[in-house]
Amino acid sequence: MSLFRDTGIVLRTYRLGEADRIVVMLTEAHGKVRAVAKGVRRTSSKFGARLEPLSHVALLLWRGRGELDIVNQVEVVDQFWTIREDLERLSRAFSMLEVVDQLAQDQHPDPRLYRMLLRALGVLAERSSNPILVAPAFFLKVLALEGAAPILDVCAACGRPEAEGGLVAFDLHEGGALCRSCRRGRSMSAPALALMRRILGGELGRVLREPAPPCAEEVGQLATEAIESHLDRRLRSVRTGAAL
Amino acid sequence: MYTASLRALVDELGKLPGVGPKSAQRIAFYLLRIPSEDALRLAEAIIAVKERTAFCPRCFNVAEVDELCEICSDPSRDAGTICVVEDPRDIAAVERTRRFGGTYHVLHGALNPLEGVGPEQLRIQELVSRVKEDSVREVILCTNPNLEGEATAMYLARLLGPLDVRVSRIASGLPVGGDLEYADELTLGRALEGRHDV
Ligand SMILES: [Zn+2]
Ligand SMILES: [Zn+2]
Numbered sequence: 195m196s197l198f199r200d201t202g203i204v205l206r207t208y209r210l211g212e213a214d215r216i217v218v219m220l221t222e223a224h225g226k227v228r229a230v231a232k233g234v235r236r237t238s239s240k241f242g243a244r245l246e247p248l249s250h251v252a253l254l255l256w257r258g259r260g261e262l263d264i265v266n267q268v269e270v271v272d273q274f275w276t277i278r279e280d281l282e283r284l285s286r287a288f289s290m291l292e293v294v295d296q297l298a299q300d301q302h303p304d305p306r307l308y309r310m311l312l313r314a315l316g317v318l319a320e321r322s323s324n325p326i327l328v329a330p331a332f333f334l335k336v337l338a339l340e341g342a343a344p345i346l347d348v349c350a351a352c353g354r355p356e357a358e359g360g361l362v363a364f365d366l367h368e369g370g371a372l373c374r375s376c377r378r379g380r381s382m383s384a385p386a387l388a389l390m391r392r393i394l395g396g397e398l399g400r401v402l403r404e405p406a407p408p409c410a411e412e413v414g415q416l417a418t419e420a421i422e423s424h425l426d427r428r429l430r431s432v433r434t435g436a437a438l
Numbered sequence: 439m440y441t442a443s444l445r446a447l448v449d450e451l452g453k454l455p456g457v458g459p460k461s462a463q464r465i466a467f468y469l470l471r472i473p474s475e476d477a478l479r480l481a482e483a484i485i486a487v488k489e490r491t492a493f494c495p496r497c498f499n500v501a502e503v504d505e506l507c508e509i510c511s512d513p514s515r516d517a518g519t520i521c522v523v524e525d526p527r528d529i530a531a532v533e534r535t536r537r538f539g540g541t542y543h544v545l546h547g548a549l550n551p552l553e554g555v556g557p558e559q560l561r562i563q564e565l566v567s568r569v570k571e572d573s574v575r576e577v578i579l580c581t582n583p584n585l586e587g588e589a590t591a592m593y594l595a596r597l598l599g600p601l602d603v604r605v606s607r608i609a610s611g612l613p614v615g616g617d618l619e620y621a622d623e624l625t626l627g628r629a630l631e632g633r634h635d636v
Contacts, residue, residue, distance in 0.1 A: 206552050211456045243624035246585045247552070270623050278585065281592050288551040295552075431551035437558065438549070438593060 195258050200224050201271060203311055204249045205295040209235070216262065217245045218295060221253070222308050226298040229255055229263035244268045248277060248287055250312065276319045283318050285435030286329040290314055292431045293336060293421055306339055317402055326406045330417035331393045338394055342424050344370030346391050351376035361387055364416050366423040385409040386416060444470070496568070498544040498561050500526050509541055516540045518575040522565065522594065524548050524582055532580060540578075543568065548586035549593055557593065565594070569603050576604040583610045583628070 202219035205226075210216050213235045221227050234241045244251055245268060254267035277283045294311050298304060314332040317323050337343050348355050350369030361371035365379025371387060372378060386409040392401050393413075418432055440448065444466060452462035469477050491500055494507035497520075501507035509515055509529070519540030523529055529542050545560040569577060579594055581587035591607050598605045610628035612621050621629075 241622075243584075243622045246624075248585065273624055275627075278588065279592070281589060281596070284585075284589055284592075285551055292552055430554040434549075434551040434554055434556035437556040438551075438589075 195256075197254060197256055197266060198224070199252070199254055200227070201250070201252045202227065203291075203294075203308070203315070204245055204247050204251065205291045205298075206247050207231075207245065213239075215245065217265065219251075219253075220294055220298050220304075220308055220311060222305055223303055225302040225304055226295075226300050227255065227263055228261070228300065229253075229265045231265040231268075241265065241268055244270050247291060248274050248284075248315070250274070250315070272319075274315055274319045276321055277315065280325075281438050283325045285431065285438045286325050287315060287318055288431040289329050289418075289429055289435055290318075290332050292429055293333060293425070296425050296427065297336065297340070307336070310335060310339065323402060324406045324410075326410045326414065327393075327402060330410075330414040331398055331402065333417040333421040334390060334393050335398065337420060337424055340424065342366075343394055344390070344420055346371050346387060346394065349373035349376055360384065364420075366420045380416070380419065382416060383409055383412060386412045389413050390416065493544075497542050498526075498546060498564070499529055499542055514539070518573060519578065520565070520568065520574055520576070521578045521580050523580050524587065524590070528580065540576075545581070545590065548581055548590040550586045560590075562594070562597070566597065566601075569598060569601055574603055576606065579605065579607045583608075 200221040200223050202221035205218045205220055207215045207217045210230060213233050215231050215234045217229050217231050219227050219229070231241050231245050233239045234245055245265065249270060250272040252269040252271055253265060256264040256266050258264070274287070277287050290311060294307065298307060310332070314328055318325055318328045334343070344350070344364070344366060346361070349361060349372055350365075351372055352375070354373055359374040362374055362381060363372040363377035363379050364370065364382040365372060368376070368378065371382065385407060389401065389407065389409055390413060392398075418429065422428055447466045447469065448459075448462045451457055451465050452459055454462075457465070469480075490503055492503045493499065494501035494505075494510055496506055496510045499507040499509060501510075505511070510517075516539050520543050521532060521538060521540055522543045522545060523532065524545050524547060526544050529544070532538055532542075543561070543565045545562065545565070547555055547560050549555060549557065549560070565577075568574060577594075577598055579591040581590045595605050595607070609632035610625060611632060612618065612625060612629050618626070
């Protein structure tokens with residue numbers, strides 16, 4: 195039983211009893227942490243606003259024998275105001291939080307995933323950034339981090355290089371891009387393929403600074419399907435977010 | 439150990455929000471001890487509320503079956519102003535202020551993409567119809583000042599924007615009687631944004 199410090203990003207919260215909440219966070223050093231924030235639903239609680247999903251916080255937590263830690267102190271590092279005040283950015287942030295919540299394991303440190311999420315939220319929060327590609331790029335980067343990056347340089351099924359007829363389809367179950375003779379899954383345009391290669395090939399920063407190309411929507415769908423197929427689960431926030 | 443009927447009661451009580459197995463047991467034994475007529479009154483109140491209470495067809499507040507709620511059927515209330523809340527209990531909270539003479543609209547939740555709650559799961563279309571059909575002058579967005587409530591308010595503001603109606607959001611501010619130095623950044627930030635001339 196001990197107190198420990200960490201920084202984290204709140205992924206989701208849910209109600210507990212009359213006035214408490216369980217806060218699920220991805221922390222830098224302790225992986226996914228579930229902690230009880232007492233009294234946060236009372237309007238007089240100053241914890242409340244600090245422990246909302248999306249908040250980047252510095253924490254003092256108490257770990258006892260129980261399954262849940264207890265929030266002792268919270269300081270805000272960043273609230274990501276620009277994201278909160280824009281429905282489109284917000285719904286994209288939600289989809290990234292949902293992916294991280296699905297992937298991160300309880301109390302299993304994953305500092306690379308933590309930094310990746312923090313960077314992606316930072317980009318999404320820049321008023322000048324174009325929000326369309328942030329989440330899809332994040333999904334592709336997360337797949338790469340998980341060792342499940344889609345194969346994009348040759349046909350994932352037969353291994354033939356693109357030169358012979360081109361890669362025209364995409365199916366993560368097959369491993370990625372597919373040539374004309376192996377085609378299955380969804381079709382993929384040449385610009386979308388090129389854009390995904392740039393995102394995974396170290397040009398993410400530049401891609402996000404450019405205006406979103408016409409194939410951004412397509413890349414969004416491909417990346418969403420790929421991450422859903424990796425998680426073996428549909429993303430609720432993508433579906434609901436589309437209605438916003 | 440327990441009889442079958444006692445077991446069943448403990449199980450049912452344990453399904454209530456905020457009631458854990460220990461509390462369920464305590465309440466069950468309490469009910470066992472009190473006079474029969476007291477326990478029956480509770481049982482009858484539960485039956486009555488399930489049989490006779492439904493949601494108001496206009497604002498989705500609680501109401502007697504097939505009737506408008508108390509507020510919608512009160513001619514002294516201004517039907518041209520609608521205060522939008524997440525939950526019927528929020529109506530009671532606003533009513534306690536005695537500062538509002540309009541009517542309400544209960545969404546029955548807030549947008550929560552992580553839980554799969556989108557606009558279709560809420561009474562949003564019904565609100566839009568009310569604004570279009572009744573001569574509504576102002577809609578006050580009184581959803582919770584948290585992420586879900588703010589997202590819902592933003593969504594509604596955008597949806598109602600093109601209609602000929604004033605849309606306002608309740609101000610977030612500091613608790614009356616509190617000290618500024620203890621306020622959290624988000625609340626204080628909102629309070630500054632929502633400042634007004636004096
Ligand atoms: Zn092939
Ligand atoms: Zn009513």
